[in-house]
Amino acid sequence: MNVIADNLDSYLGGIAVTLWLSALSFVLAVAIGGMVAAFRVSPLRLLRTLGAVYVEVFFSLPLLVWALLFFFGLPKVGLIYPPFTSAVIVLGTFTGALVGEALRSGINTVPPGQGEAARAVGLRFWQVLGLVVLPQALRTMIGPLGSILLALVRNSAVAAIAMSVDDLMWRSDQLATSTAQPVGVLTGTFVAYLILTVPGTWLVNTLARRYRFTR
Amino acid sequence: MTTASFLDPPGPRGRRRQQVATVVTAVAVVAVTVIAVRRLADQGQLDSDRWDIFAQRSVWIFYLRGFARTLQAGAVGGVLSLTLGLGLAFGRLARGRPVRWAATAYIEAFRAVPLVLLMFFAFLGLPRLGLDLGPFWSVVIGLTGYNSAVFAEIFRAGILALPAGQTEAADAIGLRYWQSMRFVVVPQALRAMVPAIASQLVVLLKDTSLGALVSYEELLRRAQITGEFARSPLQALAVAALFFAVVIFGLNHLARRLERHRPTPVATADIPAETLLATGAAGAVGAAAPVQAPG
Numbered sequence: 001m002n003v004i005a006d007n008l009d010s011y012l013g014g015i016a017v018t019l020w021l022s023a024l025s026f027v028l029a030v031a032i033g034g035m036v037a038a039f040r041v042s043p044l045r046l047l048r049t050l051g052a053v054y055v056e057v058f059f060s061l062p063l064l065v066w067a068l069l070f071f072f073g074l075p076k077v078g079l080i081y082p083p084f085t086s087a088v089i090v091l092g093t094f095t096g097a098l099v100g101e102a103l104r105s106g107i108n109t110v111p112p113g114q115g116e117a118a119r120a121v122g123l124r125f126w127q128v129l130g131l132v133v134l135p136q137a138l139r140t141m142i143g144p145l146g147s148i149l150l151a152l153v154r155n156s157a158v159a160a161i162a163m164s165v166d167d168l169m170w171r172s173d174q175l176a177t178s179t180a181q182p183v184g185v186l187t188g189t190f191v192a193y194l195i196l197t198v199p200g201t202w203l204v205n206t207l208a209r210r211y212r213f214t215r
Numbered sequence: 216m217t218t219a220s221f222l223d224p225p226g227p228r229g230r231r232r233q234q235v236a237t238v239v240t241a242v243a244v245v246a247v248t249v250i251a252v253r254r255l256a257d258q259g260q261l262d263s264d265r266w267d268i269f270a271q272r273s274v275w276i277f278y279l280r281g282f283a284r285t286l287q288a289g290a291v292g293g294v295l296s297l298t299l300g301l302g303l304a305f306g307r308l309a310r311g312r313p314v315r316w317a318a319t320a321y322i323e324a325f326r327a328v329p330l331v332l333l334m335f336f337a338f339l340g341l342p343r344l345g346l347d348l349g350p351f352w353s354v355v356i357g358l359t360g361y362n363s364a365v366f367a368e369i370f371r372a373g374i375l376a377l378p379a380g381q382t383e384a385a386d387a388i389g390l391r392y393w394q395s396m397r398f399v400v401v402p403q404a405l406r407a408m409v410p411a412i413a414s415q416l417v418v419l420l421k422d423t424s425l426g427a428l429v430s431y432e433e434l435l436r437r438a439q440i441t442g443e444f445a446r447s448p449l450q451a452l453a454v455a456a457l458f459f460a461v462v463i464f465g466l467n468h469l470a471r472r473l474e475r476h477r478p479t480p481v482a483t484a485d486i487p488a489e490t491l492l493a494t495g496a497a498g499a500v501g502a503a504a505p506v507q508a509p510g
Contacts, residue, residue, distance in 0.1 A: 043225065043233055061463070064427065065459055069449075069452050073453075076260050078258075144488040144492070156329075158329065183336075198323065
């Protein structure tokens, strides 16, 4: 297991890139997810269709296929991004579909009577949404959104390998070959991912249980 | 699909505005599509010689055989994951502490790491330990390592969601632990979890494409090979992507039709949100209790 101690810098650098990649992708995913959810509940049928198509496409395409399609396709339409940016866009667009569905389903758990009552007492659209619907919906979204964020950390490994971003997974792959000690190196990677995700799992479950309510 | 209940129904001016917005959106969508297609055409990506490999039957057969391998790895991985997952669920619910701790540790660890890592470990690491199984089994081991942990959590959620009266009644009529599991608990738990199981199987099939990274010649790897060979990587990938999208879209729809109007378990970090969201049980995801259907 010396190989882990000898390459600690590489692991730590990889962890930092994985966290940074996941964080930026999650921000993009929430922005896209918010739009997708808004589209899907919009009064315009065309927007609803667009939202549904977006979700279906990304629920139907394996992440690696999307990453490679992006990698080979975008330069062809004149859009060239550095690998890290590409990975953020790939992960953000992919995860955006999940976030969109999580937001929509969270809003759907708020009984329609809540919105109707809010309108009946004369609240405006943004007041209905901001003061009545979202506060209730957000509590039920903690679990799904946390689960999506953890999946994103795992998925970042796929995007990074596809785009050669030097995250934890990519560096471990390189290290496994260069040191010729794949068992030691990848065991270290396993532990590193556990350190990244297990506290998160615990936190998400605790928060979700703390804030959920029974109707 | 309904609009949000908190929107006021539009009046005449609102309807007008909606029509304008529809037209603006339509124009925007068409414009983006046209620009993208024109750029692709300018780069010669739509030229017929980029695509004419797909006029050959042998290329399609190459793809289809690749897809058969996708299904193969998915089927073997699926069966192993379900079996191991059921065992792990029993283990996590067992009364004996060592068994419970071992099962819990496995589940918590293996569902928390990337599936690619498990595949890489099986592909690069296991041969060093004297276990050279080749790409197919590397893919299967990777798929099983992750998905057995997820299935274990799905089964456990199903078993725990069963009203306590069921096991109490089984105890009362004198069934032993395994009899009560076999005849009372598991059949009901499985039935309740069918949508989640089906949807996770689709996720598993999607993840089979990661086999391309460990040189398993499934559909995606074969698309890459075709692309390099014909010097049109984008076209070869696009065809494979369409293939994946159509098949998985269909399977997702089938999985959704299995959805009965039952409360879906709470989506927490235990069961991936993707699994529950894909079942289309959207209204109930994240709810601690069944919610009345709107309208």
